[in-house]
Every structure is written in C-alpha cells, then in structure tokens.
Amino acid sequence: MLSQDSKTKIVKESIVGEIISITGDLFAGIIMVFFIIPFESFSYLIIMIPALLTLRGNVSGTFIARTTRDLFTGELSKTLKPIKRWLENIGATLFISLLVGVFIGILSQIVSILLGNEIFNLFIFLSIPLFTILFDLIISIPLSSFLNISCFRFGLDPNNLVNPIMTCVDDFLTVFGFLLSLILLGVP
C-alpha cells in the first residue's frame, strides 16, 4: 500500500492535519500580536517565548506518548488503573517542567541583562515561565488523557489524532498562560 502512495494521496492525507495545526497556532499568534506586544517589556519578554513553546512540545508530547504506550501495552487500563502509574507519569512531567521553567527564567534574566535591557525583578522572571507551564499542564494533562482514552475506546490510534490536536491546544494555552501571568504579576 505504501508503495502505491501517490502525490495526491499524500497531499490529501496531510493537508487536513496541517490546516488544523496552523489554525490553532494562529490563535497563539493572534494573542501575541493583539495582547502581548503592547506590553512595554515585550522586547525582552520575547526571549522566553520560543523556549516555552519548545518546552511545552517536548514535555506534553512525551506525556501523551507515554500514556498511549502504557494503554497499548496494557500497563494502564481504560479507567487509568493502576492510578499510581498515571500519577508517576504526571509527577515526572511536572517535575521536569518546573525544573526547566526555573532554568528558562534564570537564563532569560541573564541574557536580558547581557543584552543591556532594564534589570527585571528575578522573582517575576522566574514566575512567568512557571505560571505559564503550570497553567498549560493543568488543562493539558487531563484533556490529553481523556482524548487518549476516548480514542482507545473507539478503536482509533491515539498516535495519529491526539498529538496534532494537543499541539495546537498546548501552543494556544502556553501563549494564553503567558499573557495571564503578565497580567497577574503586574508586568509593565
């Protein structure tokens, strides 16, 4: 079957996922342009945005992949039992995210100072990535687990569906969480 894949078939199959992915990420772009750019400190806040989006992809993506693998291998049931295994996965995801969030916050502050930007309160620089990541994961973990289990129940392969959907959901949540953190922390 694979050898018979024509150009038209490949384009047809891949374009739908691409359009969904682009549309979701466009919403993230809209939040940046309409709501984040107006912040006075945007020129140095932008340093951490690509890192947060990359972290989001790697942490959330691997959480989804591990849950899918556990469902396929039977180590996790459709009712998420044994719950300890699922909680361990969540614990590891949160620990890695928070550790790397601190790393992003400190490094962004150092880089910002080296670039000659105004010195920012370190607490704020640390809180922005931590809040953003937590905001994303608090929604993303239950949602992706629900989607994973739903796909599994209906006999669909979660690998093909959950990751593309969650990529655009997570990117939107990351940028939205970033905006919320700026507002809540009173960033100029």
Added chain:
Amino acid sequence: MIVKESIIIVLLTSFLGLISGIYLSDQYDLLSSIPIFIMVIPPLNACIGDLSTILISKFTTYLYIGLIPPKIQKSETLRNNFFALLITGILSVLFLSIISIIISPPNSLSILNPFIYTFILFITIIVLFTVFFIICFISAIFLFKHGKDPNNIMIPTLTSTADLITPIILLIILQIFI
C-alpha cells in the same frame, strides 16, 4: 527513570529555544514594524515541525519495510514524498498567508505589499522544507544503519531545531526583501 531519560534533552532543546528568543529580541525593531510576522511565527514553526515529523516517520517506515534502500540514492518514492509534502507546505502557507492578512491588526503590513509578504512565506517554507528533507533523509539512513530507530532521536531534535531555525530564516529572507 522518566526524569533521568528526559531531562537532558528537554534542557538542551529549551536552550535552543532561548537562542531563538535572543535572536527575536535582537530583531525587535524590525518585528514591531511588521507585527504580522510575530503572528505567523508559531504556525510556521508548527508547520515545519509537523512536516519534519511526517518525513522522518515515513522514511523510518520505508527503511524498515525495505521500500527504500539504506543508501543515499534517488528513487521514485523519495521524489513523490518530496513534491507531495512540499505542495502540502506551500498550500498550508497560502492558507496561513490569507487568514493572517484578513485577521491582522491595521497597519501590520503597511510597509510591505501583501504579495511580497506571501512570497516571503513561500520562499521560507521552500528553503526550510528542502533543508529538512535532506537532513531527515540522511539522518534516517545513518541512524537506521547503526541499528537505531530514527523516530526516537530525530523527532524531538528536528522539532526543536525547527523552532530555532524557522524565525531566523524568516527574518533573514524578510531583510532581503525590505
């Protein structure tokens, strides 16, 4: 175990993301004069990341089932995939360009013709896709020959590299045209 296996690659890729952020911060004046480009960076990153994931996943499958030999040589399968996914990329960027022009804030394209804006996005996707296609093909063969699964190594590496490279290439091409 999960933390041990993941932490280094997550730290490294986040560091790559920071480099991309430093470049964007350095180009702040240019970006703020044409804010539509800030809007299209996340979807463009996603597009290149998705296409790279599809490519590496396809090459891995082709290598495992013997549809392409583990040698660097041209084939009909490669040609089909190159042109099909390039067309997918171009159509996706056309969609992105139209939607972003419609919803962008007023004056976000005031110093740039919409056709040139679309052309810049086309050039960006063509350049990036071609480079990533070559990297995906060569690395898939190299890893396969060494008994490794290209999916496990190349997907996180390529998506993070795409996040780093895409805004840089986009801004370089933009600077050529304005």
